[in-house]
Amino acid sequence: MKIIESVLEMQQISSRARGEGKRIALVPTMGFLHAGHGSLMEEGRRRSDLLVTSIFVNPTQFGAGEDFDSYPRDLERDLAVAAKAGVDLIFAPRAREMYPEGYQTWVDVEKLTLPLCGASRPGHFRGVTTVVCKLFGIVQPTFALFGKKDFQQLAVIRRMTADLNLPVEIVGMPIVREADGLAMSSRNSYLSPEDRVNALCLSRALGAVTAAYRKGERDVAALEALARGEIASVAGAVIDYLEFRHSGSLEMQARADDATLLAMAVKIGTTRLIDNCVLGDDEDLLSRPVDPPN
Ligand code: PAF
DSSP states (O other): OEEEOOHHHHHHHHHHHHHTTOOEEEEEEOSOOOHHHHHHHHHHHHHOSEEEEEEOOOGGGSOTTSSTTTSOOOHHHHHHHHHHTTOSEEEOOOHHHHSOTTOOOOOOOOSTTSSHHHHHSTTHHHHHHHHHHHHHHHHOOSEEEEEGGGHHHHHHHHHHHHHTTOSOEEEEEOOOBOTTSOBOOGGGGGOOHHHHHHTHHHHHHHHHHHHHHHTTOOBHHHHHHHHHHHHHTSTTEEEEEEEEEETTTOOBOSBOOTTEEEEEEEEETTEEEEEEEETTSOOOOTTSOOSOOO
16 A cells, blocks of 8 residues: 655556546545544445545634644554555645645535534535545546535535536445444544443434334424434533434425435534434434433
8 A cells, every 4th residue: 555645646646547447436534544434445445446545634624713733643543444444545645735825726515515514614615625626636536435424525525526527426325333323433532431421312312313203203393302302311412403404405394204314413522523314214223222321
């Protein structure tokens, strides 16, 4: 597995590979890799001749006062995880090469970025779409793989790719959860042992709503009350947003159907976690422990 820092070198390798008819898969990451990233790499490996993982903590998607400086970084460990998953190339550019002095070009998806994380984190998606667009230009992937835990990010990237006619197939992959239901995230490393237990209220809320939906409840107000009740049962859990929206348009919904997305961001202690489910999906949220551990 080779590590490439230079944009030009990455571009040259990719151009050569595309010229030889090779299929390139890209797994864009900010590092601190976990099994969720592993599942993207495995799928990328299956689909491609050349598997590239980018590791770049993108400064432009962090707002003032967010965790850019403290974002967990462990390149040694990441390299071991990526090598195990069969990654061919790690692209780890420097910020000063991605955003050199005088940089002034941005990609902005308008409507889909307004609600949910876009409302809580102004400018976040502009940073994400800009860096992903740049990565597409550099790595020239046939496929790019993203996790559904960042559901809105995936929707925004699909929109950008379609709107800009980028020749990349976007592949969305299921959320990978710990055995007790917590969605895997690099930010889980911030959780104290007590927070780690409290954080299960997110997946419990999804499980409670899914169970009620499967029993026939379609009233969003009733489903929302259930979810909020689960979060409220944990002292110190603070909801940033908890909303039911159409999974395609991200418009609000008053009646739930199979395409309804329940998306939430909840602060557990000082850590902001996100999670979601689409009510018609068959994700197995119900077999998880529903009662808080003692
Ligand atoms: O999901 C992430 O890790 C980041 O937002 C991404 C897609 C790598 C862009 O920096």
